[in-house]
């Protein structure tokens with residue numbers, strides 16, 4: 151099975167419900183019915199309802215940026231998988247470096263979330279990536295492998311088909327610095343090896359591995375040309391219709 155490219159917008163803590171609707175309308179007008187590339191937008195929780203309504207009738211999927219592991223109960227401020235399903239979320243971003251850094255999420259907690267998302271019929275986008283000091287110390291492959299192997303521990307081969315991995319070098323996120331295509335490819339190839347270790351080579355070949363970290367129309371073509379780069383998790387460039395649409399179009403022609 152040839153892998154499809156996947157362009158996902160990680161809107162982070164941006165866009166009110168009204169702004170989300172306006173952005174989705176503008177994106178939909180250009181690429182709302184194409185099927186060549188998988189496309190998703192991941193707004194904040196408070197914009198999911200509006201986004202879900204705005205996406206109706208399009209091929210663009212909805213994703214959330216986080217979930218809690220318990221189904222319900224006394225967990226002030228948290229959101230359950232059922233609550234996400236109410237808005238037809240198909241994807242959930244997990245283990246983003248901002249959550250690992252600011253909210254102290256560890257591999258083990260991220261792993262619990264991955265399993266909850268899969269058990270609820272949604273698809274995790276598991277984010278992994280090394281910090282600058284880890285890259286400089288030659289630890290990139292080790293750190294990323296641990297994040298993949300621990301993050302996906304206990305996931306079945308069947309469920310693995312619904313897992314997306316996003317490699318996001320922390321030093322490249324929001325900084326304007328992108329990994330060179332060769333640097334990114336090296337880590338993507340390692341991630342596919344890790345996936346093969348966990349799920350077998352055939353399943354690993356079918357899994358999408360996205361690159362994230364200052365990906366934009368100017369550098370997307372060269373990144374997407376790499377053998378193991380199957381798309382992008384886009385932050386800044388996903389907040390404007392023009393650049394997000396351009397990224398999807400580049401993936402369509404890659």
Ligand code: PGA
Pocket residue numbers: 160318322323324325362363364365383384385386387
């Ligand atoms: P960026 O963010 O594209 O703004 O670097 C990517 C991400 O953090 O997912």
